[in-house]
Amino acid sequence: MKVHSQKVTVYAPHFVAKKHIDTWLFDKQEWVAEQLKKQLSIDDTKQYPFESKKISVFSETIYLKLDSGQDSKVTPYDDHLLITISPRVKNTYQKYRQLLETYLKEQLIAYIEMRLAYFCTQMGEELPNDLKIGVYKRKWGSCNSKRELTFNLHLIGAPYHAIDYVIVHELAHLKYLNHSKAFWQRVEAFFPDYKTSSNWLKQNGMSLQWVF
Ligand SMILES: [Zn+2]
Numbered sequence: 001m002k003v004h005s006q007k008v009t010v011y012a013p014h015f016v017a018k019k020h021i022d023t024w025l026f027d028k029q030e031w032v033a034e035q036l037k038k039q040l041s042i043d044d045t046k047q048y049p050f051e052s053k054k055i056s057v058f059s060e061t062i063y064l065k066l067d068s069g070q071d072s073k074v075t076p077y078d079d080h081l082l083i084t085i086s087p088r089v090k091n092t093y094q095k096y097r098q099l100l101e102t103y104l105k106e107q108l109i110a111y112i113e114m115r116l117a118y119f120c121t122q123m124g125e126e127l128p129n130d131l132k133i134g135v136y137k138r139k140w141g142s143c144n145s146k147r148e149l150t151f152n153l154h155l156i157g158a159p160y161h162a163i164d165y166v167i168v169h170e171l172a173h174l175k176y177l178n179h180s181k182a183f184w185q186r187v188e189a190f191f192p193d194y195k196t197s198s199n200w201l202k203q204n205g206m207s208l209q210w211v212f
Helices: 018-027 029-043 092-123 153-157 160-172 181-190 194-208
Strands: 002-004 007-009 053-057 060-068 073-076 080-085 130-134 141-143 148-152
Touching: 002 029, 018 029, 053 153, 073 092, 080 092, 092 130, 092 148, 092 153, 092 160, 092 181, 141 160, 148 153, 148 160, 153 160, 153 194, 160 181, 160 194
Parallel strands: 060 080, 130 148
Antiparallel strands: 002 007, 053 060, 073 080, 141 148
């Protein structure tokens, strides 16, 4: 594997299936992110490495445009996000990430809060005690006995049905803190097509994990 000019190239024998390379790469993502960051500080952050990069927001492609401006902020447009960074900012890359992450978190929280309220009513549950959004590698959400729910920020790229499924899944854990048959019956009762969404996440989940 070679990491250079903000690109990752993987060399493999021709008989290796792409999905195996993907899995392998998935395990290496921390290392890759580290290399990219390292090279960034060498290359000088003023080059705006993420210019014209695109991400997925609620399953829609959104381009990221970076510019310098009076204030550091994110302005949403129809098909792109304009991220302006003040020239006074020292670490452009860090600021850029922080602005983007905060913006996406707000979008995801707004949607999840709305759907949590809806599904809580449907399921006859009280609202959870706490709701957190974080960046996780191997889970879409979690629920504990203190009725605290977490959701993965990377869900922001998924279609609404997949996010709804994760919400119902975690809400069903308020009653069953396991994956018993009774748990899955509860998921199905309130989200009959849950298998489609769960499969969607299995198949596309990795593409939602951009370097953050
Ligand atoms: Zn679960």
